Amino acid sequence: MVIHQYTDLEIRLRIGPLFKPCLNMMGARDAWKYVGEMTKILEQSAGLGLAANQVGLDIPIFLIRFDTIQVVYRPKILWMSQKYETQSEACLSLPNRSVLVSRPVSLKAEFIAFPNNKRKTMEFEGLSARVFMHEFDHLKGRTILDN
Numbered sequence: 728m729v730i731h732q733y734t735d736l737e738i739r740l741r742i743g744p745l746f747k748p749c750l751n752m753m754g755a756r757d758a759w760k761y762v763g764e765m766t767k768i769l770e771q772s773a774g775l776g777l778a779a780n781q782v783g784l785d786i787p788i789f790l791i792r793f794d795t796i797q798v799v800y801r802p803k804i805l806w807m808s809q810k811y812e813t814q815s816e817a818c819l820s821l822p823n824r825s826v827l828v829s830r831p832v833s834l835k836a837e838f839i840a841f842p843n844n845k846r847k848t849m850e851f852e853g854l855s856a857r858v859f860m861h862e863f864d865h866l867k868g869r870t871i872l873d874n
């Protein structure tokens with residue numbers, strides 16, 4: 728498993744898993760099989776998050792890294808703030824690019840948490856909300872270039 732990085736042509740033509748939504752709603756126990764390798768890749772990178780389609784998988788799962796790594800499977804946004812903030816973002820799949828992206832400053836989301844398969848509700852603020860939305864967008868096939 729490696730991070731797929733895209734060429735200018737691939738980006739222009741929107742070719743590859745990065746530009747497609749993750750739709751394989753497999754059972755959580757099957758999804759967890761990929762967590763170990765995704766964790767390793769994220770830890771070895773300079774990134775704060777990693778979505779499944781960045782490594783070629785079609786599963787709605789992503790990891791975000793702060794003090795610890797949070798695994799997020801099948802996320803739903805329950806609420807987001809009216810207030811937005813614009814900041815520069817980069818992406819492990821889109822080397823040498825950074826784009827100004829407007830994101831809500833806080834949000835509340837629900838997802839299946841690793842490893843107990845229980846639905847978990849969590850609030851995110853500031854940078855963590857930004858990273859959450861960046862990865863959430865990946866699962867929909869959207870990147871920072873779509874903002």
Ligand SMILES: [Zn+2]
Pocket residue numbers: 817818819820861865
């Ligand atoms: Zn990204």
